[in-house]
Amino acid sequence: MAEVQLSGVRKRFGLVEALRGIDLAIPDSAYVCLLGPSGCGKTTLLRCVAGLETVDAGQIRIGSQNVEALEPFARNVGLAFQNYALYPHLDVRGNLSFPLRAPRRRAEFGDGEIEQRVKSIATLLQIDALLDKPIVALSGGQKQRVALGRALVRNPTVLLLDEPVTHLDARLRHEMRVELKLLQRRVGTTTIHVTHDQLEAQALGDLIVVMRDGLIEQVGTPDELCTRPATSFVASFVGDPPMSLLTARLGQEAGVLSLRVGAARLRPGERLGRLLDGLRDQDVEIAVPAHHIALGHAGDEQIIAARVQAHEWVGRELQIVVALNGSPVPVRLRTQQRLALRIGDEIAIRLNLESAHAFDSKTGRRLQSSAD
Amino acid sequence: MARIEFKGVSKTYPDGTRAIVDLNLVVEDGELLCLLGPSGCGKSSTIRVLAGLETFSDGMILADNNRIDHLPPQARDCAMIFENYALYPHLTAFENIAMPLRARRLPASEIKARVTKIARILRMEHLMGRRPSRLSGGEKQRVGIGRALVREPAMFLMDEPLGHLEAYLRVELRAEIRKLQERLGITTIYVTHDQEEAAAIADRIVVMSAGRLQQVGSFLDLFDRPVNRFVAEFVGEPPMVFLPVERTNADSIAVKGVRIPLSEPLRAALRATQDRELILGIRPNDFSLGPPVRDHLNGTVTLVQPQGDHAIVAVSTPAGPATAIVPSDRRPAPGATIGLTFAGERLHLFDSAARALNKGEGGG
Numbered sequence: 001m002a003e004v005q006l007s008g009v010r011k012r013f014g015l016v017e018a019l020r021g022i023d024l025a026i027p028d029s030a031y032v033c034l035l036g037p038s039g040c041g042k043t044t045l046l047r048c049v050a051g052l053e054t055v056d057a058g059q060i061r062i063g064s065q066n067v068e069a070l071e072p073f074a075r076n077v078g079l080a081f082q083n084y085a086l087y088p089h090l091d092v093r094g095n096l097s098f099p100l101r102a103p104r105r106r107a108e109f110g111d112g113e114i115e116q117r118v119k120s121i122a123t124l125l126q127i128d129a130l131l132d133k134p135i136v137a138l139s140g141g142q143k144q145r146v147a148l149g150r151a152l153v154r155n156p157t158v159l160l161l162d163e164p165v166t167h168l169d170a171r172l173r174h175e176m177r178v179e180l181k182l183l184q185r186r187v188g189t190t191t192i193h194v195t196h197d198q199l200e201a202q203a204l205g206d207l208i209v210v211m212r213d214g215l216i217e218q219v220g221t222p223d224e225l226c227t228r229p230a231t232s233f234v235a236s237f238v239g240d241p242p243m244s245l246l247t248a249r250l251g252q253e254a255g256v257l258s259l260r261v262g263a264a265r266l267r268p269g270e271r272l273g274r275l276l277d278g279l280r281d282q283d284v285e286i287a288v289p290a291h292h293i294a295l296g297h298a299g300d301e302q303i304i305a306a307r308v309q310a311h312e313w314v315g316r317e318l319q320i321v322v323a324l325n326g327s328p329v330p331v332r333l334r335t336q337q338r339l340a341l342r343i344g345d346e347i348a349i350r351l352n353l354e355s356a357h358a359f360d361s362k363t364g365r366r367l368q369s370s371a372d
Numbered sequence: 373m374a375r376i377e378f379k380g381v382s383k384t385y386p387d388g389t390r391a392i393v394d395l396n397l398v399v400e401d402g403e404l405l406c407l408l409g410p411s412g413c414g415k416s417s418t419i420r421v422l423a424g425l426e427t428f429s430d431g432m433i434l435a436d437n438n439r440i441d442h443l444p445p446q447a448r449d450c451a452m453i454f455e456n457y458a459l460y461p462h463l464t465a466f467e468n469i470a471m472p473l474r475a476r477r478l479p480a481s482e483i484k485a486r487v488t489k490i491a492r493i494l495r496m497e498h499l500m501g502r503r504p505s506r507l508s509g510g511e512k513q514r515v516g517i518g519r520a521l522v523r524e525p526a527m528f529l530m531d532e533p534l535g536h537l538e539a540y541l542r543v544e545l546r547a548e549i550r551k552l553q554e555r556l557g558i559t560t561i562y563v564t565h566d567q568e569e570a571a572a573i574a575d576r577i578v579v580m581s582a583g584r585l586q587q588v589g590s591f592l593d594l595f596d597r598p599v600n601r602f603v604a605e606f607v608g609e610p611p612m613v614f615l616p617v618e619r620t621n622a623d624s625i626a627v628k629g630v631r632i633p634l635s636e637p638l639r640a641a642l643r644a645t646q647d648r649e650l651i652l653g654i655r656p657n658d659f660s661l662g663p664p665v666r667d668h669l670n671g672t673v674t675l676v677q678p679q680g681d682h683a684i685v686a687v688s689t690p691a692g693p694a695t696a697i698v699p700s701d702r703r704p705a706p707g708a709t710i711g712l713t714f715a716g717e718r719l720h721l722f723d724s725a726a727r728a729l730n731k732g733e734g735g736g
Contacts, residue, residue, distance in 0.1 A: 169410075174610045203678065240681070316592065
């Protein structure tokens with residue numbers, strides 16, 4: 001158990017700057033998710049902490065120790081990957097005990113202690129009945145448990161997980177998420193989990209680190225990312241379905257602030273109006289949570305014409321993706337109405353901007369009032 | 373375009389494995405039907421026998437009321453799309469798409485016109501001169517779809533066509549497949565193990581397990597009116613919660629001594645069976661959480677997983693683990709003791725053979 005501190009971490013692969021200066025403090029025993037699209041640097045960052053990549057600049061501290069110059073085995077981290085990377089020629093017991101029998105660790109653990117540790121980790125992960133089974137005889141979920149067990153068997157100070165449940169089917173993924181989090185709570189090991197799935201990050205992370213192009217966009221709790229996204233990128237990434245990002249031009253209508261979105265003119269409402277007060281004739285980006293977008297009817301206020309791009313059932317709700325006139329950005333909403341939609345249909349949507357987020361269209365940074 | 377009918381189709385492998393068991397299914401003209409199930413359920417075998425890639429043991433297959441199962445594959449007018457797009461690496465995207473037309477010795481001008489039209493529909497005109505090695509995964513799959521489409525087949529058979537693509541590409545391409553199918557109206561059978569994909573793309577979904585058709589219906593039918601525990605468990609995320617119940621009367625039940633309010637159709641279904649080993653099924657959306665109340669099903673919150681405007685709450689109850697979905701502003705803290713209540717009209721009851729008691733009635 002330890003805190004992890006990164007300062008000024010940089011990593012370049014040839015011409016590609018994978019990490020462009022990462023500062024991050026991870027508290028002891030925290031479950032942290034590194035979230036971002038492919039290529040954002042999240043896996044590189046994890047590998048740098050593990051020691052599988054050397055950093056070009058910067059420091060990595062685990063507890064009180066600077067580890068950036070240490071070999072992976074000397075960092076006492078446990079690693080589990082998406083593709084398990086189990087040894088196929090060994091049985092479950094052989095895989096679990098492997099880190100304890102590694103040549104560099106010889107003599108550190110006696111046979112009795114190895115067996116005892118393997119048993120206790122297998123019991124924790126409920127795979128004690130499988131200890132003598134060959135890896136090929138295991139299901140996907142069982143393999144993932146063995147991979148986790150192998151990562152945990154040395155009592156690492158930090159547990160590093162790279163997309164550990166991504167490829168499992170829906171049911172198993174749900175079960176494994178719950179198990180992972182409960183397990184981490186019980187053992188208390190500081191955990192860094194890499195994922196591209198924002199719902200997974202929200203479900204598991206005490207803290208989420210959103211990354212983009214080798215930099216950190218925001219560090220926050222799941223609630224903070226949803227209620228106070230620091231950038232339009234973060235806003236467009238979070239929510240179920242993610243928030244919709246609109247470009248709006250600020251203007252005046254009869255002395256009142258109005259937002260022009262495509263051909264429609266919308267009133268910003270009190271809170272957003274205060275936020276935009278003083279800005280004139282410029283573009284802002286507005287992020288609207290899906291539950292504040294509804295189907296509209298002719299004659300309603302605040303409606304925008306839209307064209308259906310996709311429609312699908314999510315549980316009992318219909319999720320609709322629409323395109324606004326002249327905007328390439330998809331707008332997502334959900335409805336309980338049972339509609340027979342076809343792709344290409346014209347519909348009207350109604351926006352409630354009361355809790356919308358606003359961003360500077362040039363920097364993408366959040367606009368906020370002093371009271372916000 | 374065609375209406376496809378499977379009549380009593382069975383397929384048994386020489387080793388005795390029953391890949392398809394007495395399949396009776398109509399695929400309507402112009403419909404997009406999904407075959408959904410875990411690996412080994414028979415969904416791929418079903419379209420492979422339809423395409424003529426595999427023989428079957430019993431039954432018949434009709435297209436527009438004509439038997440086609442004696443025809444060679446090329447005479448059945450199906451176009452298949454697989455997970456691995458199997459493009460010719462030495463040919464350009466244009467030539468890959470043109471291949472089925474060249475094989476039919478169509479005039480060059482017609483080939484050009486048809487390939488160009490397909491490229492436009494699939495928005496890949498700019499890729500036509502490239503070889504597969506210079507195409508991304510999504511682009512390759514689009515070429516694969518184009519090649520299947522250019523023949524203007526009577527039916528499209530797609531076997532996990534997006535299986536290996538990145539998540540965002542899958543979402544994009546499945547919307548494109550749906551759009552294409554709506555536009556062209558070609559009867560399409562789409563095989564997948566991914567319920568989200570099936571819900572996104574299909575008019576109707578067929579759930580299969582162990583070679584048998586379990587249920588056919590819209591996603592909502594499967595979600596709200598599953599005919600058995602397999603369908604109830606396979607469809608819906610997070611999965612349905614199952615709790616063992618005791619029968620307290622001819623038409624009432626209890627979970628760990630807590631009486632469960634039931635709708636009248638469920639009570640009627642209960643009266644009609646002597647079965648005592650019943651399982652209650654509840655969708656995570658259909659729980660409400662409140663303060664613990666005596667004589668209610670109470671439990672301890674083990675984990676709260678935020679998901680934006682809602683949260684998934686894991687609860688440990690005396691009857692077993694439960695999962696509830698609650699709005700974010702009403703989510704409890706981990707460790708809290710809470711009371712669970714549920715909407716009586718949304719409950720599902722399964723008998724000892726895992727069949728739903730309220731077949732076709734329960735739910736929304």
